[in-house]
Amino acid sequence: MDMRTQVGIIGAGPSGLILARLLHRAGIETVVLERRTPEYLRSRIRAGLLEQGTVELLTEIGVGERMARERLIHDGVELAFGGRRLRIDLKGLSGKVVTIYGQAEIQKDLMDAHDALGRPVVYEAEDVTLHGLTGDKPRLRYHKSGEQHEVTCDFIAGCDGFHGVSRQAIPQELIRVYERVYPFGWLGILSDTPPVNHELIYSNHERGFALCTMRSMTRSRHYLQVSADEDVADWSDDRFWAELKRRIPQEAAAALVTGPSIEKSVAPLRSFVAEPMRHGRLFLAGDAAHIVPPTGAKGLNLAAADVRFLSQALAAYYKSGRTDLLDGYSDRCLSRIWKAQRFSWWMTNLTHRFPEASPFERRAQAAELAYIAGSKAAQTSLAENYVGLPFD
Numbered sequence: 001m002d003m004r005t006q007v008g009i010i011g012a013g014p015s016g017l018i019l020a021r022l023l024h025r026a027g028i029e030t031v032v033l034e035r036r037t038p039e040y041l042r043s044r045i046r047a048g049l050l051e052q053g054t055v056e057l058l059t060e061i062g063v064g065e066r067m068a069r070e071r072l073i074h075d076g077v078e079l080a081f082g083g084r085r086l087r088i089d090l091k092g093l094s095g096k097v098v099t100i101y102g103q104a105e106i107q108k109d110l111m112d113a114h115d116a117l118g119r120p121v122v123y124e125a126e127d128v129t130l131h132g133l134t135g136d137k138p139r140l141r142y143h144k145s146g147e148q149h150e151v152t153c154d155f156i157a158g159c160d161g162f163h164g165v166s167r168q169a170i171p172q173e174l175i176r177v178y179e180r181v182y183p184f185g186w187l188g189i190l191s192d193t194p195p196v197n198h199e200l201i202y203s204n205h206e207r208g209f210a211l212c213t214m215r216s217m218t219r220s221r222h223y224l225q226v227s228a229d230e231d232v233a234d235w236s237d238d239r240f241w242a243e244l245k246r247r248i249p250q251e252a253a254a255a256l257v258t259g260p261s262i263e264k265s266v267a268p269l270r271s272f273v274a275e276p277m278r279h280g281r282l283f284l285a286g287d288a289a290h291i292v293p294p295t296g297a298k299g300l301n302l303a304a305a306d307v308r309f310l311s312q313a314l315a316a317y318y319k320s321g322r323t324d325l326l327d328g329y330s331d332r333c334l335s336r337i338w339k340a341q342r343f344s345w346w347m348t349n350l351t352h353r354f355p356e357a358s359p360f361e362r363r364a365q366a367a368e369l370a371y372i373a374g375s376k377a378a379q380t381s382l383a384e385n386y387v388g389l390p391f392d
């Protein structure tokens with residue numbers, strides 16, 4: 001079957017669905033193709049921390065109601081190292097706060113809102129391919145239930161994440177990739193237990209990094225630095241809790257309530273940027289174009305910023321034929337992305353134990369933590385980046 005639309009969107013993750021909604025509000029038609037099932041998308045855990053700009057964007061597009069009721073607002077964040085705890089007063093230093101509201105909840109809110117629009121996401125769209133990207137009528141082909149379909153579009157938005165097909169559809173010689181792979185991963189568990197602390201604790205410990213975060217006052221999320229090829233099967237819940245206790249401050253360990261895990265997985269850590277984020281009529285957004293290590297909590301927030309810019313550029317095109325914002329899309333996104341990349345890389349270097357670090361590097365890391373503890377300027381810089389840099 002053949003279809004026609006204005007913007008074809010690949011991927012129904014946060015980037016794809018926020019974009020569809022922003023475009024809908026601008027009177028622009030979309031078709032969203034997604035490889036997975038709705039059940040799979042609703043159960044993906046991932047991110048938890050939102051910048052104020054992301055909260056405002058979700059509210060503006062009408063999916064902020066449940067978030068406003070259920071979210072936790074944090075005025076500060078803790079760094080633990082060398083037996084001490086340092087609280088960074090985010091609100092006092094930057095004037096902004098951060099929000100805890102899980103990506104799985106955002107995903108559900110976005111899917112419910114999208115369903116109400118009347119043009120459902122095409123789930124289980126297989127073998128999506130992109131055609132005619134440098135012409136003025138690009139096309140998407142896919143299979144569903146054994147049949148081939150084609151969607152003719154004005155533009156295509158590649159919102160299909162790091163392992164998607166859109167970035168791969170750009171000829172290799174036209175795209176430059178910057179990458180850093182870290183020699184460790186994060187083992188994460190989710191449990192229906194109260195958080196150990198009312199704010200997040202990022203702990204630098206000689207046995208490796210640990211993070212105590214949460215989804216609500218009754219649901220905790222914890223992460224441990226592990227080797228990149230770690231097998232989850234080797235981590236019983238008991239082993240996880242025992243290791244976490246060793247890596248977090250004593251009072252936090254004493255307050256830790258343990259319980260069975262609801263989810264347990266290992267994620268690799270990577271910094272990655274593909275430039276430019278455009279090829280002809282294909283525009284990349286979110287994880288399809290860039291990956292940050294989760295230490296700075298920037299991935300989902302960057303994805304939201306990309307699609308905000310993209311929707312503005314597309315709206316200007318359909319309203320008045322202007323192409324300058326489309327032409328400027330990649331540079332505008334990348335200037336903010338690189339700052340978030342820099343911050344995420346820096347936070348990762350500051351808080352993790354690198355197996356290959358020399359004694360000199362270890363002392364320098366300890367000195368940097370001590371410097372932050374004694375410097376309001378350093379804390380202000382951390383706070384300003386953590387809560388999210390301005391959009392322009």
Ligand code: RFL
Pocket residue numbers: 010011012013014015016033034035036041046047048049050103125128159160161162163164165186188267285286287288294297298299300301302303
């Ligand atoms: P997604 O979420 O990967 O969605 C892409 C969608 O595209 C679909 N897809 C395809 N569809 C059709 N055809 C194909 N060929 C396709 N290939 C893929 C996929 O099925 C999927 O549904 O990318 P998007 O929308 O750009 O969103 C990005 C965010 O999901 C990501 O940046 C965050 O989860 C990163 N992240 C965090 N971000 C934050 O802002 N704050 C955090 O606290 C935070 N914590 C995290 C994180 C990511 C983590 N992991 C597991 C990578 C913690 C972790 C552990």
Ligand code: PHB
Pocket residue numbers: 046047048049200213214221294295296297
């Ligand atoms: C989370 O709540 O899952 C989370 C929070 C902060 C991070 C990474 C993950 O830096």
